[in-house]
Amino acid sequence: MSGANDSSDRGATEMTDDANVRRTREKVLSGELPKMDCRMTWYGPGRDGKCMACDQAIGAHEVEVECDLPNGGTIRFHQRCYTIWAEVWPSCGTAQ
Numbered sequence: 001m002s003g004a005n006d007s008s009d010r011g012a013t014e015m016t017d018d019a020n021v022r023r024t025r026e027k028v029l030s031g032e033l034p035k036m037d038c039r040m041t042w043y044g045p046g047r048d049g050k051c052m053a054c055d056q057a058i059g060a061h062e063v064e065v066e067c068d069l070p071n072g073g074t075i076r077f078h079q080r081c082y083t084i085w086a087e088v089w090p091s092c093g094t095a096q
């Protein structure tokens with residue numbers, strides 16, 4: 001644990017990547033997020049859809065990644081959340 005500097009008005013609203021990774025991993029393990037490669041990914045402006053990883057809306061000023069899954073589903077992420085998910089899920093099958 002660190003925490004030498006206490007800047008009280010930062011970090012409360014925005015999740016750190018670390019927290020995001022942990023949360024994404026939990027969702028993969030619980031089955032909320034799939035463990036599979038996307039068949040196709042589409043990048044575009046957000047349309048206020050909900051991100052599957054962080055449950056926040058993807059606003060028009062953000063990049064939305066839409067993934068077509070091999071089983072026919074479609075899921076949406078923030079670009080950053082998609083990157084985290086793509087890195088996290090392959091290690092969720094065997095590693096703890």
Ligand SMILES: [Zn+2]
Pocket residue numbers: 051052053054055056077078081
């Ligand atoms: Zn997100």
